[in-house]
């Protein structure tokens with residue numbers, strides 16, 4: 001039995017993401033939680049003739065914790081797209097003040113009602129909200145670093161698309177699976193184009209074009225924020241990306257393991273974490289390709305950083321910025 005719970009299910013990301021999860025034949029139960037509008041979203045999705053049983057949960061007041069508890073009980077996988085999105089001119093860090101407490105309270109609910117669930121964090125700023133979830137679960141004595149995933153998949157999706165756009169007669173986005181490491185905001189996003197399937201075409205680009213391409217991946221979210229002109233940030237592409245990671249994790253529950261990039265806690269209990277930490281100046285969190293199995297993250301594929309010599313400078317900048325983002329999240333819970 002696979003039960004998936006979406007926290008923030010009535011939002012711009014939550015709705016299309018829940019639709020995609022409703023279509024997955026491996027999902028038996030789809031549980032939708034939000035503080036507004038979720039009964040309508042749940043009723044709508046429940047008419048779709050796929051097997052996932054759909055239920056929605058709306059708290060009756062700010063103090064009501066029962067709805068969240070009922071939504072979460074028995075979940076194998078919890079996806080969190082709850083919180084406010086960016087408006088033009090905002091950075092992801094500007095969202096911290098509002099989203100930090102939303103994510104903390106939802107994590108408390110997870111600790112109390114679904115401590116064994118795999119947790120996917122979409123709410124921004126991911127570089128800080130993932131440490132917030134980890135610290136909250138630690139406080140409750142239920143943290144398992146193998147089960148916490150910061151969702152950076154949209155950066156990979158963009159990296160694949162933007163490279164293919166530069167070579168319309170030679171490539172399709174699906175030809176690539178660019179490994180994007182670091183974090184999920186601006187210069188902490190480091191696409192490793194010089195490694196893997198993308199290498200051949202990437203090498204054809206001039207130094208200037210390479211720089212433009214990397215900048216587009218790092219700040220691609222701004223294109224959507226500007227085009228939506230105050231009506232939010234990426235929702236449809238994000239729902240696709242969030243689903244892609246969720247689907248990989250669901251697949252890994254029952255068959256062979258898969259490899260995906262995720263922003264994770266480099267805890268020593270995970271294979272490869274000690275080596276990974278050495279490569280990122282001892283940071284506690286970083287996005288790496290990881291091998292995922294039935295119980296979560298099995299191994300960090302850190303070696304890619306040794307291969308990516310061309311991106312060394314970008315990595316140094318990312319590491320520097322991440323230190324502050326991570327500390328901010330940790331301090332929010334420890335204070």
Ligand code: NAI
Pocket residue numbers: 007008009010011012013014033034035036081082083084085086095099102105106121122123124125126151152153154155184232233234235238
């Ligand atoms: P939205 O405003 O359309 O939806 C957010 C939903 O969260 C709303 O339905 C709202 O009622 C709900 N919510 C607020 N507080 C809640 C709480 N305490 N419990 C449950 N639900 C709650 O925003 P959108 O566009 O869906 O974005 C959501 C988050 O995802 C934002 O923080 C955004 O920055 C982030 N995001 C992350 C990306 C990534 O790559 N990781 C990409 C794009 C957005």
